[in-house]
Amino acid sequence: MKLKFFLLFFPVILALSVACEGTYLPKPKGYNRIDLPPSEYVALPDSFPYQFQYSAHAKLLKDSSWMAERYWIDLYYPTMEALVQVTYKPVKHDTTLLGEYFEDSYKLTSKHNIKAYSIEQMDLVIPNGGWAVVSELTGEVPSQFQFHATDSANHFIRGALYFETSTKNDSLKPVIEYIKFDIIHMLNTLEWKGTQ
Numbered sequence: 001m002k003l004k005f006f007l008l009f010f011p012v013i014l015a016l017s018v019a020c021e022g023t024y025l026p027k028p029k030g031y032n033r034i035d036l037p038p039s040e041y042v043a044l045p046d047s048f049p050y051q052f053q054y055s056a057h058a059k060l061l062k063d064s065s066w067m068a069e070r071y072w073i074d075l076y077y078p079t080m081e082a083l084v085q086v087t088y089k090p091v092k093h094d095t096t097l098l099g100e101y102f103e104d105s106y107k108l109t110s111k112h113n114i115k116a117y118s119i120e121q122m123d124l125v126i127p128n129g130g131w132a133v134v135s136e137l138t139g140e141v142p143s144q145f146q147f148h149a150t151d152s153a154n155h156f157i158r159g160a161l162y163f164e165t166s167t168k169n170d171s172l173k174p175v176i177e178y179i180k181f182d183i184i185h186m187l188n189t190l191e192w193k194g195t196q
Contacts, residue, residue: 036178037079041185048073050088050157053189055182058084080175081164084183089156101156105148108160109135116141124187130155132187136180140168144176147183155192159183 040056054060054075063072063085071088091098109119117139124132132149148158161179163172 034174036174039178039181039185041182041189048088049090049193050155051189051191051193052186054186055179058182063087077179080179082175082179083162083164084159084179085162086157086159089158091150091152091154091156093153098150098152098156101150101158102148105133105146105158108158109137109146115139126187126190128191130190130192132190134184134187144172145180145183147187149187149190151192154194157190159186 037057041053042056043053044051044060048071050071055077057079058075058077061074061076062068063074065072069087069089073086075084075086077083089097089101091101109121116137118137120136120138122134122136124134126132126149128151130149130151132147134145134147137144137146143160143162145161146159148156150156161176161183163175165172
C-alpha cells in the first residue's frame with residue numbers, strides 16, 4: 001500500500017521540486033490586441049469652406065488650441081487614442097501667401113527630423129483637380145503621417161496624425177495604417193467651396 005502511494009505521488013512531488021528550482025525569467029512584454037472596425041465614412045458639415053468624408057469612428061471636434069482659427073478641426077478616434085488635426089488657410093489668389101503656407105508645412109514636418117529615421121513624401125493628384133503632398137514619418141516621432149492640399153488659388157489645408165499614448169510606433173503600425181487609409185480617403189473626397 002505504501003509503495004502504491006509512493007509511486008502514485010512521486011511524479012507530483014518530483015515535478016514540484018523541479019519546478020521550484022532554477023532562475024526566474026520574466027516574460028517579455030506582449031503586444032496589445034488591436035481590433036480595427038470596418039471603414040465607414042460620413043460627410044463633413046456644410047459650414048466649412050472645404051468638404052470631405054471622414055471616418056464614422058472619429059469624433060469631429062473644434063480645435064481648442066490657443067492659436068486655433070475658425071475652420072480648424074480635430075478628428076478624434078476615441079478607441080485608438082488618435083487625433084488628426086486639420087488646419088485651413090485661405091489663399092486669396094496670393095502666391096506669396098501660398099508660398100508661406102507651403103514653407104510652414106514643410107517646416108512643421110521637418111521638425112521631426114531629430115527622431116525620424118526617414119521622411120517619405122509623395123505628391124498626389126486628387127480628384128477635385130487640386131493636389132496634395134503626404135509625408136510618412138518612420139521612427140519614434142509624435143506625428144507619423146502629415147499632409148497638405150491646395151487648389152493653388154483659394155484654399156490650403158494641412159493635417160497631421162498624433163497619438164495620445166506612449167505605445168511605441170512599431171506596435172501602433174496597424175492603427176497608423178488604418179488611419180492613413182482614412183486620411184487618403186479624406187483627400188480623395190476633398191472638395192473646395194467658394195472663394196475666401
